[in-house]
Amino acid sequence: MTNDLQSASIKLYIVLLITICGLILCYSPLLGFCIPIFFLILGLGSNFGARVGFTLISILGAAFTFASRNYVSGTIKDDFANIYLPAFYDVNKGGTIFYESFSNGVEFFITLYFKVIGGIFGIKEPFMIMFAVLLFVLLLYYIWLEVFVLVNIEKKHRSICVAACFSLLSCIIITQNMRQAISCVFLLYAISLLLNKKYISCLVFAFLAVISHMTALIVLPLFYFIMEGSKKTRLIIIIVSLGFLLAFNIAIGIIISYNLLGASTYKLLYYADTSGRSVDIGYLKFLIISFFAGLFLCKNDSLQADRFRNLLFCGTILYLIFMPIPTLSFRFLMLLVVFYNGLIMFYAFKKQLTILGFLLIAYNLYKIYSLGPNQDLLTGPEAYMNLWYSYPWAGTEFLYYFN
Numbered sequence: 001m002t003n004d005l006q007s008a009s010i011k012l013y014i015v016l017l018i019t020i021c022g023l024i025l026c027y028s029p030l031l032g033f034c035i036p037i038f039f040l041i042l043g044l045g046s047n048f049g050a051r052v053g054f055t056l057i058s059i060l061g062a063a064f065t066f067a068s069r070n071y072v073s074g075t076i077k078d079d080f081a082n083i084y085l086p087a088f089y090d091v092n093k094g095g096t097i098f099y100e101s102f103s104n105g106v107e108f109f110i111t112l113y114f115k116v117i118g119g120i121f122g123i124k125e126p127f128m129i130m131f132a133v134l135l136f137v138l139l140l141y142y143i144w145l146e147v148f149v150l151v152n153i154e155k156k157h158r159s160i161c162v163a164a165c166f167s168l169l170s171c172i173i174i175t176q177n178m179r180q181a182i183s184c185v186f187l188l189y190a191i192s193l194l195l196n197k198k199y200i201s202c203l204v205f206a207f208l209a210v211i212s213h214m215t216a217l218i219v220l221p222l223f224y225f226i227m228e229g230s231k232k233t234r235l236i237i238i239i240v241s242l243g244f245l246l247a248f249n250i251a252i253g254i255i256i257s258y259n260l261l262g263a264s265t266y267k268l269l270y271y272a273d274t275s276g277r278s279v280d281i282g283y284l285k286f287l288i289i290s291f292f293a294g295l296f297l298c299k300n301d302s303l304q305a306d307r308f309r310n311l312l313f314c315g316t317i318l319y320l321i322f323m324p325i326p327t328l329s330f331r332f333l334m335l336l337v338v339f340y341n342g343l344i345m346f347y348a349f350k351k352q353l354t355i356l357g358f359l360l361i362a363y364n365l366y367k368i369y370s371l372g373p374n375q376d377l378l379t380g381p382e383a384y385m386n387l388w389y390s391y392p393w394a395g396t397e398f399l400y401y402f403n
Contacts, residue, residue, distance in 0.1 A: 014044060018053040025061050028394035029068070029401065030372050033061030034364045037163050041357050041364075045159030058166055059138045064401055065371070066171040067131035070389040078384035079176050080130065087111055088129055092118035102179065109212040110179050127390040130175045133182070137174050140185045141165075141339065148192040149343065152304045157346075160353055160360075165342035167360050167367075168286055172385060173338055183213035184335045190216075191223055195307070219335055226314045227307040234314045241321045248325055283330065283337035284323070286345065287316045294348035297355075305347050311336065312344040 017039060025032025036054040045051030071081045087099050087110070097112045098105030110133075117123045117132045145165060150158045174181040186209035193202035209216035225233050290312055300306050315336045322329035330337065336344075349356035370376065372393045377386050387393070391401040 014047070014050045014053075017044065018050070018057065021054065021057045025057055025064075026399050027396070028372075029061045029064035030368060030393045031061070033058050033065050034368050036061070037167055037364055038361065040159045040163035040166075041360050043156065043159045045162060046156055051159060051162060055142055055162055055166070059135070059142060062138060062166070062169075062171050063131050063134040065387065065393075066175055067127045067134055068388050068390045068393075068401070069130070069172065069175055070384050070386045071126045071130075072389070073383040073386075075381045075384050077381050080126075080178070081384065084110070084114075084178050085126060085129070088114045088118060091115050092124075103214050107179055107211060107213055109208060110182060113182075125390075133178050134171060134174050137181050137185050138169075138171070141169070141188070144185070144188045144192070148189075148196075149304070152302060157353060160357060161343070161346045163360055164346040164356065167364055168342035168345060170283070170338045170341075173334070176384075177334065180213040180215060180331070180334055181338070183209045183216050184219075184339050186212060187216055187220055187223070187335055188339060190220055191227070194220075194224055195228060215331060219332060222332070223311070223335060227311050229310075234310065237314065238317055238321070241318055245321055245325065283341075284316075284319060286341055287312075287319060287337065290341075290345045290348040291316045293345070297349050297351040298347060299350035301350075305350065308340070308344050308347045311340060312348060315340075315344075 018036075021032065021036045021039070024035055036058040039045065040051070040054050040058075045054050071078065071085065073081070076082060083101065087101070090099065091097055091111045091114050096105070097108045097115055099108065099111045102108065102111065113133070113136065114129070117129070121132075123129060123132055142162075145162060150161065153161055186205045190202050190205035190209055193199075193205060206216065206220055209220065222237070225237060229237075294309060294312050298305070298309050298312075300309060315333060319329050319333050319337070322332065346353075346356065349359075371387060375387060375393075377383075395401070397403060
């Protein structure tokens with residue numbers, strides 16, 4: 001009787017905490033995103049129902065947080081304003097879903113989704129378009145975690161695993177690279193199904209990934225062979241990548257030396273030079289932390305752990321190899337740095353998850369500080385990355401971001 005009473009008290013306590021998180025979400029998406037993650041880090045999501053409750057609130061918070069970003073900066077770097085917003089309006093004014101700018105209509109999943117959210121749900125506002133895409137991707141990502149990943153992780157560690165995955169998930173990229181973000185989440189399913197030898201289901205998700213973004217044709221086999229292949233296979237992948245880098249640099253040198261592209265040669269020279277000087281290490285820093293932690297703290301206690309260890313070490317090397325080539329490291333390894341990032345960090349710290357917990361708490365506190373009241377506003381071409389254009393990070397009215 002005492003145990004039953006204690007169990008009921010714990011459940012009531014969890015329900016109360018989830019309710020409080022839900023109320024916080026109504027007044028601040030950023031806090032609604034981060035605070036449930038704190039509870040997951042503390043292990044309160046070991047139970048499935050509690051984990052789902054905390055995670056769904058965090059997903060809604062993340063979606064509303066990053067859907068608030070600036071879309072009127074005027075910079076050509078903003079893909080949402082310059083590519084996806086015109087496509088949304090075009091298909092919802094009678095245009096075809098086979099939008100020519102998206103690989104001559106091959107990548108039609110995003111426009112089909114635009115048609116659904118615009119025609120059926122009546123979404124028109126730019127921030128709600130971003131919200132709808134974020135929600136779609138994040139929900140599919142979480143379902144994938146529950147179905148394919150967490151089932152192979154000890155129950156007591158599932159909570160912090162989810163916390164790591166959503167802490168390090170780069171949601172702002174989903175609003176910028178929408179087609180590839182959707183493709184990546186379908187690739188997660190396709191790769192997991194392929195690893196489990198469920199080939200028919202794999203083909204379905206592979207098809208969805210390709211009609212979302214055609215890089216899936218390369219990314220799917222690449223990641224499969226990295227995770228499942230032998231050491232020799234991974235070594236061949238690294239050697240071929242080095243050869244590709246060398247060939248690319250030689251080709252660039254020849255084009256520039258002989259002015260083969262006319263006036264465009266100077267644009268290429270400028271692009272190559274500026275890209276080389278301004279290599280973004282934003283994604284790399286997490287890989288480096290996981291890489292060195294994995295050398296000492298990785299625990300190969302399962303086939304899944306071994307696969308993600310392969311992905312961590314080989315993926316980090318490939319990212320470093322491709323960094324000198326403009327955007328290539330991100331384009332072909334977006335699945336790694338955006339979606340697998342938190343998962344490989346979880347496995348890298350598997351022997352000392354307490355250390356990971358402290359790091360995640362510190363990072364989420366920093367996230368609240370830097371994205372909320374002390375957001376460092378970007379200027380110039382990067383202004384589109386600023387949050388809280390459509391509404392502030394916190395308000396005094398219930399669900400103020402809908403007003």
